[in-house]
Amino acid sequence: MKNLKKSILVLIISLSAAAGLFAANAEKSFLPNEENVKFLGRSYYDKDVLWMCFSSTGAAFNVDAKRLDVQIAGDSAANFRKDNGSAARIVVFVNGERKVDEMILKQDQTFTVFDENKNVKGEVLVLKVSESANSIAGIKAIITDKKGSLSPAAKKDLKIEFIGDSITCGYGVDDLVASHHFATSTEDNTKSYAYKTAQALNADYSMVSVSGWGVVSGYTNGPKNSDSVLPKIYDKIGFTWGNSFNGKQPKTINWDFSRFLPDFVVVNLGTNDNSYTKKDAKKISEFVEAYVDFLKVIREKNPQAKIVCTLGLMGNDLYPAIEEAVEEYKKITDDSQVYAIELPAQRAAVDGIAADWHPSEKAHQRAADLLQEKLLLLK
16 A cells, blocks of 8 residues: 555656646747737738748747747748749848748748747847748747747838849849859848848838849840839739749739838839840830839829839949939929939959849948938938
């Protein structure tokens, strides 16, 4: 009987210890909704998942916890990808330090951001730094230890929208071999002039950019590429070549412009149009007309913003045409809050050159330095 009592006591102690261990390891799961996080860019909340389409969409939140995990959903094609250059690239920053940098190869993946003995406090950013055309991803849940807490990051006073092409996306910025080609794994919008400008000015941002796209024509080696033009998708939450989430494609979902009211809209388009216009006066006039029409749309959607039209980094052949378009638009509309700014050309010998002859991070930084200076003068 004595041995039986002893065995029962040992069992009770063991069960209590196990229960204590379970309690210690218990988790608290937060939905990525606006009660818990600040949406970044044109992020889209659908069926309890925050979908990230355009570059650097995602979430910002304050955390106070010992452990932090993020659960990420892949798009419709994620289960079929290896490292084929098209998967979504996700990064997580904690107080400005990059803690996670992963490719989303499955439709459900969980990443540990930190696991410490004492609480970590600060701001966390969960971003998809690759562009939308090739892949999208979603935040399914944010998980802490049982005593962890979450709250949305504070909204910033200044807001900037960036409209662009591969330069704005940060195409190839992590691959300093000019002869290499596109891969989402070497694309990082946070190293682009656009993101750097927003960070320097402490601004909330929205990115609307697709590699190879233009105003009147996307990149082409022949006839006009009318399919790849930004005005077609400017009012959407994103664009993919076919990938979907919950049976939906981003290019079919309208963006609610009231959700983000920018102080500035920065347009950096024309690099790809130049492959079509070249030095043909008639085609350049066509570009000017299309640019003016796009400015009208931008103004309609953003009546309060100052619009800044830029070109540079990978060539400025069409910059005079952009200046002409700005002046023509101002003449037609009597809208004085539109400006033209030429960005500095990349310098291979000084800055290096990224994949497919795209700007390196150093070249992006020089453009950001100039742009932030100009925007401060216009504030």
